[in-house]
Amino acid sequence: MKAPYIYDGLEAASYDLVDELSDFDDYAFYRLLIESNPGPVLDLGCGTGRILTPLAEEGMAVVGIDTSEEMLVICQEKLGKDHPNTRLIQDDMRKFELKERFATILIPGFSIQLLLEAEDIDSCLKTCLEHLQPGGQIVVPMYMPWEMLESRSDQVPLELRRDSEADENGQRFVAWQGWKLDRFEQRLTLINRFQQVDSSDTVVVEEDREMTIHWKLPFEMQSRLAQIGFSEIDLFGDFEMKAPTQESESIIYVAKA
Numbered sequence: 001m002k003a004p005y006i007y008d009g010l011e012a013a014s015y016d017l018v019d020e021l022s023d024f025d026d027y028a029f030y031r032l033l034i035e036s037n038p039g040p041v042l043d044l045g046c047g048t049g050r051i052l053t054p055l056a057e058e059g060m061a062v063v064g065i066d067t068s069e070e071m072l073v074i075c076q077e078k079l080g081k082d083h084p085n086t087r088l089i090q091d092d093m094r095k096f097e098l099k100e101r102f103a104t105i106l107i108p109g110f111s112i113q114l115l116l117e118a119e120d121i122d123s124c125l126k127t128c129l130e131h132l133q134p135g136g137q138i139v140v141p142m143y144m145p146w147e148m149l150e151s152r153s154d155q156v157p158l159e160l161r162r163d164s165e166a167d168e169n170g171q172r173f174v175a176w177q178g179w180k181l182d183r184f185e186q187r188l189t190l191i192n193r194f195q196q197v198d199s200s201d202t203v204v205v206e207e208d209r210e211m212t213i214h215w216k217l218p219f220e221m222q223s224r225l226a227q228i229g230f231s232e233i234d235l236f237g238d239f240e241m242k243a244p245t246q247e248s249e250s251i252i253y254v255a256k257a
Contacts, residue, residue, distance in 0.1 A: 004067060004093070005114045007047065010194035010207045012070040014173035015048050017164035018194070021109050026250075027054060029239040030106055030139065033254060034060070037137050039103025044093050044128065045111030049075035056083040064088045065096055094123040101133045110143045110250075113213035116187065125228045132257035138230065141239070141252040144215055145188050148181050155180040158193055170199025187214050218244070221253055230255035 007015065030051060034041060039061075043052040046064030048071050055062045056079060064087070066072050072088050079086060089096070093107075094115065105128045115121045128138050161177040176193040189212045196205040216224070218235060225233050233255040237244030244251045 002117075004120070005211050007068045008070045010173070010196060010205060011192070011209055012048075012068060012074065014164065014175065014194055014196075015071065016050075016074070018162040018173050018175040020162070021050060024050075024109075026108065026141070026239040027051060029236075029241070029252070030108065031055075032241065033137065033139055034104050037103050037135070039133060039136070040100060042098075042102040042105045042128075042131065044105055044107045044124075045109060046075060046088070047071045047109060047111075049078050051106060051108045052086070053078050056086040059085065061085040063098065063100070063102075065091050065093060067092060093127075094120050095127050096131075098131060101131055101136070103133055103136050105132060105136070105138045107138070107140050110141055110213065112140055113142060113215060114211070116212060116214045121224065122228060125225065125230075129229055129257055134257060136257045137254055138225075138257075139252065139254050140221075140225075141250050142215060142221060143213065144249055144251060145181070146247065146249060148179060148188060149183065154183070158191065166199070171204070172197050185214075186216065187212050218251060221251075225253060225255045230257065232256040 041055060041060055041062040043062060043064045046052045046066050049064065052062055052064045052075065064075060069090055072090055076088055112121065112124060115124060132138065156178050158176040158178040161175045164173045166172040174195040174197055178191040180189045189210055192209045192211065194207045195203045198204050222233050233253060235244055236242065236252040237248035238250050239252065
């Protein structure tokens with residue numbers, strides 16, 4: 001299996017400051033689902049701890065897995081040493097082996113869409129099923145790029161996406177993004193440029209990255225979950241406790257072991 005996309009370098013260092021998920025409003029949704037099925041939580045693709053950290057601060061037993069060592073270092077710095085019920089593990093989301101079983105497994109940030117091949121998605125879902133307690137739940141959000149799909153173009157050049165506030169030394173991060181769409185393969189490639197800029201607006205460091213995500217339509221994802229062995233598959237739209245609509249940009253799948 002080809003290794004999945006890994007956040008590192010400027011992208012990891014600037015993630016909490018310029019990534020669109022840094023101010024995403026989905027925590028309350030996850031929190032409600034966890035309350036409905038109490039017990040230990042696995043945050044698969046935890047990154048810098050956007051979801052994991054507040055869960056840990058509430059005293060929950062939570063394990064975080066990510067492939068990126070650099071993202072986990074940032075997550076650990078945010079956690080500090082005051083959360084004995086929290087562990088961070090560098091591992092592959094497609095195949096990991098832990099001794100414990102979980103009441104809830106979250107795959108936040110649309111991380112599952114970084115798995116481009118069907119066998120990789122299936123491996124991830126099977127491994128998650130093996131790590132759920134009886135009656136445990138998996139929560140899998142998926143981004144639907146309707147804005148791009150409804151546009152007349154299949155590609156746009158780099159545009160300014162986010163410019164962070166300057167730190168105490170006057171340095172800041174700037175993120176640019178373009179994209180290209182493969183409608184047939186259901187893949188969206190994000191063309192990213194990350195810059196570290198000093199107080200005189202000089203670019204000190206610059207890195208270009210390409211990230212491809214794969215989306216599945218609801219009937220496809222429901223079928224995959226059912227074939228893997230999940231049951232009671234519910235769909236929610238845009239991180240609200242209601243069914244998705246045709247305009248929902250986020251479709252969240254919640255299924256039981």
